[in-house]
Every structure is written in C-alpha cells, then in structure tokens.
Amino acid sequence: MAENEKPHPSIIVPDELKGNVFVTTLDKLYNWSRKSSMWPLLFGLACCAIEMICTAASRYDLARFGMEIMRPSPRQADLMIVSGTVTKKMVPQIVRIYNQMAQPRYVISMGACATGGGPFKEGYNVVPGIDKFIPVDVYVPGCPPTPEALLYGILKLHEKVEKQSFLTAPWYHSRESDEIPVPVLGPDLFDPRRISEIKAKLAERRGAGSTVAVPAAEPELPVVSPTPTAPPGPTKLTPEEIEARRQAALAKRAELQAQQAATPASADKAKALQVEEMRIQALQRRLEQARSGQGKQSVEEIEKLLEEARARYERMKAGTS
Amino acid sequence: MSQAEAAMTATVPPRWQEAVPGAILSADANGIVVAPEKLVEFCTYLRDQEGYDYLSNVTGVDYLYYPGRDASNRFEVVYHLYSVKKGSGPLVLKARAPAENPELPSVTSVWPGAELQEDEIWDLYGIRFRGHPFLRRILLWEGFHGHPMRKDYKEAFYEEEGKPFSSRWPEGHHVWAEDRVPWHDNVNYPDDFDPETWKEPVTFQAPPDEPSQDGNGHLRTSRIVVNMGPHHPSTHGVFRMVVTLEGETVVSLKPVMGYLHRNHEKIGERNTYIMNIPYTDRLDYLSPMSNALGYVLAVEKLMGIKPPERAEYIRVIMAELTRIANHFWSIGFLLNDLGAYYTPALYAIRERELILDLFEEASGARMLCNYMRFGGVARDLPPGWLEKCSDLAFKRLPRAIDELEHYLTHNEIVLARCKGVGYLSGEDMIRYSVSGPMLRASGIPYDIRKVEPYSIYDRFEFEVPQFDGCDVYDRYRVRVFEIRQSIKIVQQALKQIPEGEIQAGKKAYQVRVPPGEVYFRIEAPKGELGYYIVSDGKPNPYRYRVRAPSFINLTALEPMSIGYKVADTIIILGAIDIVLGETDR
Numbered sequence: 001m002a003e004n005e006k007p008h009p010s011i012i013v014p015d016e017l018k019g020n021v022f023v024t025t026l027d028k029l030y031n032w033s034r035k036s037s038m039w040p041l042l043f044g045l046a047c048c049a050i051e052m053i054c055t056a057a058s059r060y061d062l063a064r065f066g067m068e069i070m071r072p073s074p075r076q077a078d079l080m081i082v083s084g085t086v087t088k089k090m091v092p093q094i095v096r097i098y099n100q101m102a103q104p105r106y107v108i109s110m111g112a113c114a115t116g117g118g119p120f121k122e123g124y125n126v127v128p129g130i131d132k133f134i135p136v137d138v139y140v141p142g143c144p145p146t147p148e149a150l151l152y153g154i155l156k157l158h159e160k161v162e163k164q165s166f167l168t169a170p171w172y173h174s175r176e177s178d179e180i181p182v183p184v185l186g187p188d189l190f191d192p193r194r195i196s197e198i199k200a201k202l203a204e205r206r207g208a209g210s211t212v213a214v215p216a217a218e219p220e221l222p223v224v225s226p227t228p229t230a231p232p233g234p235t236k237l238t239p240e241e242i243e244a245r246r247q248a249a250l251a252k253r254a255e256l257q258a259q260q261a262a263t264p265a266s267a268d269k270a271k272a273l274q275v276e277e278m279r280i281q282a283l284q285r286r287l288e289q290a291r292s293g294q295g296k297q298s299v300e301e302i303e304k305l306l307e308e309a310r311a312r313y314e315r316m317k318a319g320t321s
Numbered sequence: 322m323s324q325a326e327a328a329m330t331a332t333v334p335p336r337w338q339e340a341v342p343g344a345i346l347s348a349d350a351n352g353i354v355v356a357p358e359k360l361v362e363f364c365t366y367l368r369d370q371e372g373y374d375y376l377s378n379v380t381g382v383d384y385l386y387y388p389g390r391d392a393s394n395r396f397e398v399v400y401h402l403y404s405v406k407k408g409s410g411p412l413v414l415k416a417r418a419p420a421e422n423p424e425l426p427s428v429t430s431v432w433p434g435a436e437l438q439e440d441e442i443w444d445l446y447g448i449r450f451r452g453h454p455f456l457r458r459i460l461l462w463e464g465f466h467g468h469p470m471r472k473d474y475k476e477a478f479y480e481e482e483g484k485p486f487s488s489r490w491p492e493g494h495h496v497w498a499e500d501r502v503p504w505h506d507n508v509n510y511p512d513d514f515d516p517e518t519w520k521e522p523v524t525f526q527a528p529p530d531e532p533s534q535d536g537n538g539h540l541r542t543s544r545i546v547v548n549m550g551p552h553h554p555s556t557h558g559v560f561r562m563v564v565t566l567e568g569e570t571v572v573s574l575k576p577v578m579g580y581l582h583r584n585h586e587k588i589g590e591r592n593t594y595i596m597n598i599p600y601t602d603r604l605d606y607l608s609p610m611s612n613a614l615g616y617v618l619a620v621e622k623l624m625g626i627k628p629p630e631r632a633e634y635i636r637v638i639m640a641e642l643t644r645i646a647n648h649f650w651s652i653g654f655l656l657n658d659l660g661a662y663y664t665p666a667l668y669a670i671r672e673r674e675l676i677l678d679l680f681e682e683a684s685g686a687r688m689l690c691n692y693m694r695f696g697g698v699a700r701d702l703p704p705g706w707l708e709k710c711s712d713l714a715f716k717r718l719p720r721a722i723d724e725l726e727h728y729l730t731h732n733e734i735v736l737a738r739c740k741g742v743g744y745l746s747g748e749d750m751i752r753y754s755v756s757g758p759m760l761r762a763s764g765i766p767y768d769i770r771k772v773e774p775y776s777i778y779d780r781f782e783f784e785v786p787q788f789d790g791c792d793v794y795d796r797y798r799v800r801v802f803e804i805r806q807s808i809k810i811v812q813q814a815l816k817q818i819p820e821g822e823i824q825a826g827k828k829a830y831q832v833r834v835p836p837g838e839v840y841f842r843i844e845a846p847k848g849e850l851g852y853y854i855v856s857d858g859k860p861n862p863y864r865y866r867v868r869a870p871s872f873i874n875l876t877a878l879e880p881m882s883i884g885y886k887v888a889d890t891i892i893i894l895g896a897i898d899i900v901l902g903e904t905d906r
Contacts (some may be wrong), residue, residue, distance in 0.1 A: 015371055040556050044579055046902055047606035049558070051688060057670040072554040090580040093551055113583075119600065121498065121507070122591070123584030124469045124476035125461060127508050128499070144688055168551055186519045187466030188477075190506045196518045201503070206512050242572050246884035249744060256741045 017125035027165050033247040034078075034104070035161040041077035042070035046084025047110040048144040056146040065154060078089050079157070081150075082136075085113035086127040088189040092182050098134045099179045106161075108153055109136045112143045117145065127189070134180060148184070269316070276313045283309055332436045340366050342812075351879050352399065352413030352836055357425050357438070360416050361452075364400075364431040373402040373412055376432035378851050378868040381446040384471040386482075387857055395424045395472075396448055399853065401840050401868075405751050405765060409770045411840055415544055418448050418531050427453040435755025437576075437876050445470035445586075450556040460579035460905060463522040466511050469587055477502055477509045483861035484592055489573060506625060512659040525563050525575065532740050544572065547887070551580045555891040558901030562890065564879075574879045578872075578905050585906040589865035594620055594832050595695065597865065602866060606902040607650055610636075610643040610680070611845040613693035617850035618775055619841035620695055629823050632697040633777045634818040638710065639692065640776075641814070645718065646673045647846035648800040650806075652725065658895035659738050662771065665806040667727065672721045675693075679710055695832050697824030707815060714811040730801070739794035743881045744858070745891035746791055753877040756870050757848025758803065759897060762788050764796040769844040780817070781810045796896040831860055838864075847871050847898055867906055871899040883894075 013021050044052060055060040055072065063096045074097045086094065098107070110128055112118030116129030126235045130136065139158060140153035166172060181192040190198060290299045332348045344359035355363055366371040375788050378401040384390035394420040403410030418425050424864035428435045439450045439616040440459035447468035451457060458465060464563050478498040499505050500508030525546070538595050550561035559580035565573040585604065601616045602609035614636055621627065627634070676749045677687045683702055684690035692699050729735055745753075747763040760767055766787040770778040788795035788800035842851035848870030855864035880892045 014765055043552060044747055045559055046583075047603055047689060053666075054670060054674070057674075058667050059671065059674050068457075072552075085581060085583045087580060087582055089582065090551060093559075093580075097552055102425075110555065117507070120583040120588065122478045122480075122506075123588055124474075125579075125582050125584055126507065132506065146687060148460060156862060182518065184516075185462045185521055186516060187511050187514050190508065190510070190516055192516075196512065198514075202512060202514060204508060220580050246570060248882040251530055253741045 020153070028162075030166065031164060035158040037066040038106070038158075039069050039071050039076060040067055040081050041074060041097070041101070042072040043080060044083050046113065048049070048083035048114070050108065051144045051147055052150065054108065057152050060147040060151060062151075062154075064229065065151075067154070075102060077101055078104065078107045078182055080110065080306075081108045081110050082114040082130045083110040086130045087117065087125050089125065089135060089185065091127050091130075091189065092185065094130065095180050095182050097132050101183070104164075104169065105179060106137045107134055108138045108140060108150075108152070108157060109117070110140045110150060111145055112141065115139045115141065124255055131184060132149055133191070139255045179235060183187050188269045269281075273316055277308065278281045280306065280309050280313060337363075337366075337371075338770070340370065341524060342542065346773070354415045354417065356414050360414075360821070361426050361428060361431060361785065363413070363430050367402065367412070368431055368481075372404045372407050373410070374751050375403040375405045375410075376428070376434050377401045377403050377411065377842065377849065377865075378853060379428075379435050380853060380866045381442040381448055382855060382864045383446060383470065383472045387863060389853075393420055395420055396446065398425055398448060399440060400428070400446050401851070401853070405767050423448040425449075428452050429453055432754065434751050434873060434876050439873060441872075444468070447471065455575075457884075459577075460582040462579070463524050465513075466509070469584070477504065478760075482591070483859065484596060501829075505722050514862075518570070520685075520755065523893045524577075525730075549890075550577075556894065557654070557899055559829075560894075560899065560901055560904065562894070564882075564887060564890065566887055568877070569888075570883055571882045571887060571890055572880045574873050574890065576878055578875075578901070580903045581900075582905040585867065586865055590862055591832075592862075592864060593830075593860045594834060595864070598693060598703065599689065599691040601867075602691055603843065603902055604869065604906065605647075605847060605850075605900045606642040606689065607900055608647040608691060608846045609689050610639040611647075611843065612850065613691070614776070615843040615845065615850045616852055617693045617695055618843065619839055619854055620832070620834060621858060622704065622841055623837055623839045623854060624695065625834065625835075626696045626825055628697045629822040630819050631701075631752065631821045632823045632825075635698050635702060636693065636816050637776060637778070637781075638811055638814045638818070639680070639690075639698075641810045642676050642710075643761060644807045644846045645804050645811075646676045647898075648804045649721075651895075652729070652797060652800055654794075654899075655892065655895045656729065658892050659735065661734075665725075668721075668725060668728075672718065675713055675717065679706065679713070682706055682709070694824065694828070696826055698820070702821045707818070710811070711815050712807055714815060718808050722801065722808070726801055730798070735797075736794065738889075738892065739797060739896075740790070740792060742793045742885060742889045743796075743896060744791050745877055747883045749880065750791075750877065754873050755848070755877045756874065757846070758786075758796055758799040759848070759874060759877070761786050762799045763791040764789040769842060769849060774844055783807075783810050783814050788812075793892050793896040800898075832841045836859070836860075842868065845870060847900065847903070848874055867903075869903040870906060871897070871901075871903040872906070873898060875904065881902060 008025075013023055044050075054060060056068060057067060057116045057285070062068050067079075078101075080101065082094065098105070102257050107130075113120060113126075114130050117126055120126045121128045138153045138157045140149055142149050145153070159278060173179060183189055205304050286297070287299065287302045287306060290302055292295060328812065331563040333345060333353060334814055338345055338865075341359055342361045344355055344363040346354045346356050350372060378399070380399055382397045382399060384397060385397055387391060394417055398416050398418065400414040401417075402408075402412040403415065404768075416425055421447075425448060427439055429439065436454065437459060440455075440457055442448050442452060444458040444460050457463070459470070469476065475664040498507075499842065544565055544567050545562045547566055548561060549564060550556040551559040561576040561577040561580070564571055565579060573883055585600060589600060592600070597616060600613040600615055605613045648671040649672050653666035656665035656733040657663060668819065678690075679688050681687045683706060684699065715896060726755055726772045745763065747760070747765045750760050750763045750765065756767075764787060766785040768785040769775070771785055786799045786806070788798055834856045836856050838853070840853045842849050848867065850870055851868030853864070853866040853868065854862050857863040878894065878897065881893050885893070
C-alpha cells in the first residue's frame with residue numbers, strides 16, 4: 001500500500017461497525033476512479049496505431065481496463081498514446097493537441113520512433129523522440145510493440161496514477177498551467193524556446209565565415225509560395241464544370257433511386273400494409289383488455305389511436321391501387 | 322551506322338521519330354531520352370497513336386555522383402508508361418533538366434495522374450514543372466530549406482554517404498547523434514535565418530467572399546473552407562483534406578500530406594540493399610509481406626537470380642494472406658467511416674489476427690515481418706504451419722467472408738450510402754493513374770498478376786474481378802471478390818508446395834548488385850506497387866524509388882469527390898484505402 005493510501009491513524013472504526021464501514025483515503029478513491037476510466041485520445045500516427053487499434057479490438061480488449069472509449073476530441077481525453085513516427089511537419093499539431101487536453105493528462109510514447117526516432121532517426125523530417133517537446137509518462141519499446149507490450153505500459157501508467165496525491169499533483173495549483181509553446185516550421189523546425197540560442201549561434205557562424213562543419217548552402221532557388229493573387233480553389237475545373245459534375249452526380253443518384261424504386265416498390269408497400277394491419281390487430285387486443293379493466297391506457301385513448309391507424313391503413317391502401 | 326544509332330533503332334520504331342521530329346535524342350535499353358521542348362508533343366503522340374494511356378511512375382534522379390555523369394547533366398526525370406488496353410509496357414522516357422534552375426514541361430495535360438508526382442519531384446529535387454496546375458511542396462512545407470533528395474543535400478545527422486558507417490563505435494561506445502551535431506538536435510538552419518521575423522508562407526488562401534449564386538431570393542450561401550485533418554478520425558491516419566464547401570456540397574478538395582514523411586527514399590539510398598527490407602515493411606504497414614516481395618523481386622531482377630521452388634510458394638502464400646488481411650481491414654474500416662462504429666471492424670480484425678498469428682509463427686513478428694530475402698525467404702516454415710494455414714484457408718476464412726458479406730452486401734444502409742457515390746469512369750481512372758481495386762471497380766479488369774505474371778502467379782487459377790459501378794459500393798464488392806480469389810490461390814499453393822531449399826545460394830549480408838536500372842511492379846493489395854532502382858555497383862542503391870499506390874490513387878480524390886456531400890467524401894477516401902506510411906513514405 002502506498003503512503004497516500006493508508007488511512008489516517010486517528011480514524012478508528014468501532015468494532016460493531018467493522019464489516020459495514022470501510023475507511024479509505026480520498027486519494028485512493030480518486031485515483032482508483034481515475035485509472036479505471038482513463039479515456040485515450042483517438043490519435044494514430046503510423047504503424048503503431050494499427051497495433052493500438054488491435055489492442056482495443058476484441059482479442060486484447062482494452063475495455064477490460066475501462067479504456068475502450070477512444071475520444072477524437074482532446075477535450076474529452078485523459079491519455080495521449082503517441083503511436084508512431086513523429087515528423088517535423090506533424091509535431092506542431094501534436095503539441096497543440098496536447099495543450100488542448102484537459103488536466104490531468106498523461107502521455108504514453110509507444111514504439112521506438114516516438115521514443116527516440118527509431119529506425120527513421122536519421123531522416124531529415126523526423127523528430128528524434130516526442131519527449132523533446134512534451135513530457136512522457138511511460139515509454140513502450142518495440143517496433144511496433146505488441147498489444148501485450150502496450151497493455152503492460154498502460155498497467156504501468158495505472159501504477160503511476162495510483163501513487164499520485166491531491167496535495168502534490170501539479171494540476172491543483174491555483175496558478176494557470178503552463179502551455180507548451182508550439183514549434184514553428186521555418187527553414188527547419190524550430191522551438192520558440194530556443195530562439196535566442198539559435199540567433200546567437202547563427203551570428204557566430206556568420207562571423208566565423210562558414211568554417212563550421214555544416215552542410216554547404218546549396219544554390220538558392222526561389223522559394224515557391226502561391227502568390228496572394230492566385231485564386232484559391234479548383235485550378236482544373238471551372239464553376240460550370242463543377243456544376244455539370246454536380247448535376248451528373250445528382251442525376252446518377254436519381255437514376256439509381258428510380259431503379260431501386262422500380263422493382264421492389266409493390267413489395268415494400270405490401271410489407272408496410274402488413275405492418276399496419278398487425279398494428280391495428282394489436283390495438284384491438286389492447287382495447288379489449290382495457291374494456292375488461294386490465295389495460296394501462298383508457299378506452300378512449302386506444303379508440304382514438306385505433307381510428308388513426310385505420311385511417312392510415314385506408315390511405316396507404318388507396319395509394320397502392 | 323554508329324553503335325548508339327544501332328541501339329536506338331533497336332528500341333524505337335522509326336515511325337516515332339517521323340511522327341515528332343527531333344523529339345528523341347537517344348535511346349538504349351534503359352530508356353528513350355526525349356528533348357524537353359518536344360516532351361508534351363511526343364507524350365501526346367504516344368498516348369493517342371500508340372496506346373500508352375497509363376502513366377505509371379514519374380520520378381527524378383540526381384546523377385551528380387554517378388560514374389560517367391557530372392554536375393552539368395545531373396537532373397533527369399523518368400517516366401514509366403504502360404498500355405492498359407494492349408497490356409504492353411513499360412516504355413521508359415527520360416528528360417534531362419538543366420543544372421541551374423532546373424525546369425521541365427509538365428505532362429499533367431497529357432496524363433493528369435502526374436500531378437502529385439510532379440509536386441513531389443519539385444519538393445524533393447527542386448525541378449520545376451511549367452504548366453503544372455498547382456505546384457507546391459507536397460511532402461515537406463513551403464519554406465523548407467533545400468531539396469533533400471539531391472545528392473549533395475546532407476541531413477543534420479549525416480555521417481557518411483553509405484552504410485555500414487565506419488564510425489559507429491569509435492572508442493568502444495556508441496556516440497549519440499545529438500552529441501555530434503552543433504544544434505544537438507535533428508535540425509539545420511541556413512546562415513541568414515532569423516527566427517524572430519520568420520513568417521510561415523501561406524499555402525492555401527481563404528476564398529474571396531462571393532455574392533450569392535442566384536438572385537432569386539434563395540438563401541444566400543457563401544463558400545467556406547474546412548480543414549479535415551491531420552488529426553481527424555476519418556482520415557485513416559495523419560492526412561489532411563482542404564475542402565471548399567458550398568452548403569454541404571464539395572466544390573474543391575486538395576489533399577495535403579507529408580505528416581508521416583519519414584524519408585524512406587533518402588534513408589534507402591544510404592542503406593545497403595538488404596537493410597531496406599525491414600523498411601519496406603513500414604511502407605504499407607497493413608500489408609508488409611507484399612511490399613517486401615516487390616522489393617526483393619526488383620533487386621533479384623537486377624541481380625539475375627531466382628529463388629528455389631519452395632520459397633516461391635511460401636512467398637505467394639504470404640502475399641495472398643496479406644491481401645486477405647488487408648482487405649478485411651479495409652472493409653471493416655469502410656464501414657467504420659459509414660458510421661457503423663467499430664462493430665464491423667471488430668469482426669474483420671478478428672480474422673486478421675488469425676493471419677497475423679501465422680506470420681508470427683513463420684517470421685517471429687506479428688505485423689512487420691522482415692521475412693523476404695534476396696533469393697528466398699528468411700527461414701523455413703515451422704512444423705505444423707501448413708496444417709494451421711490449411712485449416713484457415715479451407716475452413717475458417719471462407720466462412721468468415723460469407724458471414725461478412727451476409728451482413729453487409731445487401732445491407733440497406735450500405736446500399737443507400739455507397740451506391741452511386743464517388744463516381745469516376747474507367748477512362749478517367751486510367752488518366753489519373755489509378756490502380757488496384759479502384760480500377761477494377763470501374764470496369765477495367767487490369768491485374769498485374771494476370772497481365773505480366775511475376776513470381777509463379779501463372780500457375781494458379783483465379784479470376785480478376787470486374788464491376789462496372791465505378792462507385793464506392795463496387796469498390797467494396799471488388800475487395801470481397803478478391804478475398805475469395807486470394808483464398809483460392811492459397812488453397813492451390815498449399816496443395817502444390819514442394820519440400821526443399823528456401824534460399825538460392827548462401828545467405829549473405831551483403832549482396833552484389835551489378836550497375837543498371839530496373840522498374841518492377843507487383844499487384845499489391847492497394848494497387849500497383851512499383852520499385853525503381855538505379856544501381857552503380859556499390860553496396861547501396863544509387864536511386865531507390867517507391868511507386869506507392871496509396872499516394873498516386875489520391876490524385877483521383879478530388880475529381881471523385883466534387884459534387885458530393887462532405888459526408889460522402891469520407892467514404893470515398895475510405896474506399897481508396899490509403900495507408901499513410903505509403904502515401905508519405
């Protein structure tokens with residue numbers, strides 16, 4: 001039993017109440033409920049996401065731990081499973097999603113890529129480890145980790161949750177929680193926290209006349225950026241063509257619906273009539289019950305319903321002929 | 322007649338030279354070099370008169386360090402053409418771009434399927450395309466410094482040109498890459514970069530506020546732009562769609578990708594040949610065996626070796642089991658996209674798990690198997706494997722697919738949501754370079770296993786599905802049909818598989834690949850998976866390119882979605898069956 005789970009020594013349960021009264025700490029109760037319904041974010045990056053889905057599927061059954069409800073909205077999620085390679089293009093979005101999650105929030109780094117870049121570490125577009133940007137609670141090794149490994153990692157996280165306490169948990173401080181600055185896509189990814197360092201180093205390098213062992217700057221090509229005057233939207237299709245396509249799609253749909261309606265229509269109608277007939281019969285039975293004083297509804301109510309049903313039946317029958 | 326001219330007449334019919342005079346500069350077994358200014362004219366001729374209607378692959382090569390080439394003629398763009406109607410190909414065209422400000426004419430006017438691929442060449446090689454409708458950096462972002470697939474581009478953690486690196490253990494212990502580089506991270510900045518004043522360039526503009534479309538007192542509507550993704554439950558991974566809507570109707574859709582661009586090709590060119598096999602597993606991570614099969618077949622063709630009989634059968638069984646698993650998954654998640662939250666997917670995953678068990682038993686890994694080798698497979702099947710596989714192929718899987726079809730094929734909601742949605746005719750599919758189940762659902766029974774049988778596919782009886790609906794529903798039916806055919810192939814292979822060796826020659830960590838180039842394609846579950854490899858005789862491939870079906874099929878996403886509702890877009894995307902590992906590579 002962890003320290004924060006022991007009942008206070010001053011609480012004494014009288015002998016006659018033992019067996020009826022259980023004493024525990026608020027921490028234990030709170031942590032138990034938190035770990036038993038920890039909802040992960042529905043968030044997959046790469047291969048590991050497939051194993052994460054398999055973990056949630058029937059064979060490994062994440063529902064055993066109260067975690068089967070994966071929420072796509074970060075506002076409703078408690079746990080972010082970073083499942084796959086984190087690229088430079090994706091990391092601003094991941095940090096943003098992390099910032100949007102409500103506290104208490106946890107992060108599992110699933111697989112070699114999320115943990116340290118994995119086999120793709122040397123790539124020019126790969127972030128070597130998500131922990132350079134957001135704090136990680138549990139690392140799960142593997143490429144990809146098997147569902148069993150992920151489950152083990154989740155159980156480890158549960159253990160961690162059980163050891164936390166109201167008094168020390170950072171999310172009960174009165175001050176606002178810190179947001180992690182979102183990395184920016186520049187000529188290369190850069191962290192706003194490192195701006196002064198980057199500036200200083202670049203100034204030093206410019207002063208030293210490019211003797212530092214950095215890749216030679218290649219001949220500068222004009223950076224392509226769509227000119228602000230360029231019209232957005234479709235570049236291949238004119239509005240008339242779009243309208244024509246839309247009409248064609250609608251016509252195709254109408255044609256299919258007509259086709260479907262052509263043959264089984266009478267069968268559908270007949271089936272509907274049958275259903276209506278059965279409803280009338282049921283109402284008649286209920287009316288008899290009501291008359292003998294057994295029904296829950298009054299006789300007048302059922303008579304009204306019956307009248308309506310008969311009228312509907314007649315209308316439908318007239319429609320078919 | 323000189324030697325070069327003799328080679329030229331051997332590969333090029335004389336009427337081609339007469340049709341477009343001056344277009345062909347030279348020709349040999351590796352391809353026809355076309356004059357850039359005549360490229361579009363010559364391509365139009367090939368498409369209209371010679372029937373080369375299908376542009377399979379476009380890619381760039383940087384020949385800077387290649388023996389016999391230099392900086393003046395370093396950039397080359399390679400086009401691989403096929404004829405779907407005649408079943409012939411490949412015809413290889415090459416166009417050379419100048420070294421300074423490289424630029425070529427775009428062939429999107431001839432084959433619109435080149436659009437995303439030319440975007441990619443601009444992004445990674447810095448070759449511009451004149452006349453391209455929307456040239457943008459597709460895998461990286463606007464403002465990224467440099468074009469990383471160029472041979473003189475060095476990434477931040479660069480050590481040497483090729484593996485194995487000599488510096489791995491300099492003083493008896495591993496040196497962290499972060500400790501070696503000046504920034505202590507995987508980044509690099511140009512000297513004149515100022516982080517404080519940096520503004521991210523805008524890729525997509527909001528549309529101008531348009532007046533209402535008609536003045537008849539109808540509800541005034543204006544177009545809005547909706548970003549779906551990269552974090553969105555419907556996009557099958559980190560994919561983003563920039564959708565312009567009018568009401569709920571889609572009027573424009575731009576796919577944005579690169580959120581999982583993990584530099585497969587750049588790392589592949591640093592790796593030795595055999596090191597790439599596990600990386601290919603991570604391309605389309607739902608069908609790893611197929612990817613590895615395509616890669617080893619390409620390298621084997623270059624090396625001129627053949628695996629023994631037993632290995633061939635094992636490969637076919639594995640590839641077809643992969644197809645079954647992949648299609649189960651894709652059907653399950655198509656239904657997920659339709660709103661049948663997770664239940665059909667659970668049924669589908671249940672069957673996939675059984676196939677993964679077989680993979681695990683044979684290769685040691687559940688999902689990313691690393692099982693194929695040049696000239697064979699990694700290890701023989703364990704005892705009892707074939708019995709388990711027979712049990713699955715003869716009893717369990719046929720029942721499972723019957724069950725799935727019983728619930729889904731005539732389901733009222735499936736019919737109402739899928740019929741007539743995502744219509745694109747067969748001719749358009751070919752123009753957009755679409756392949757795989759999507760093509761076969763548009764009335765074109767084109768399957769590479771039949772058209773140019775690789776491995777031992779000519780020994781098996783199976784049918785190629787052909788449905789004419791051109792819609793999401795028929796794409797679903799094609800996949801069901803293909804599962805049945807794959808089960809049939811596995812059954813035949815299980816009956817015929819012989820005893821014997823599983824590896825041609827000795828197992829080797831280093832293979833010797835002669836100089837040359839090869840383009841090899843297979844029918845992967847998602848479509849046509851091609852590998853283009855240029856070798857210079859060194860242990861590492863000089864150019865290593867993956868023609869990924871998920872990536873190229875996305876070219877057709879916009880024409881398929883326009884005119885439909887935004888909810889239909891999700892199932893249209895689901896029916897393409899993309900995997901982001903392959904889309905972004």
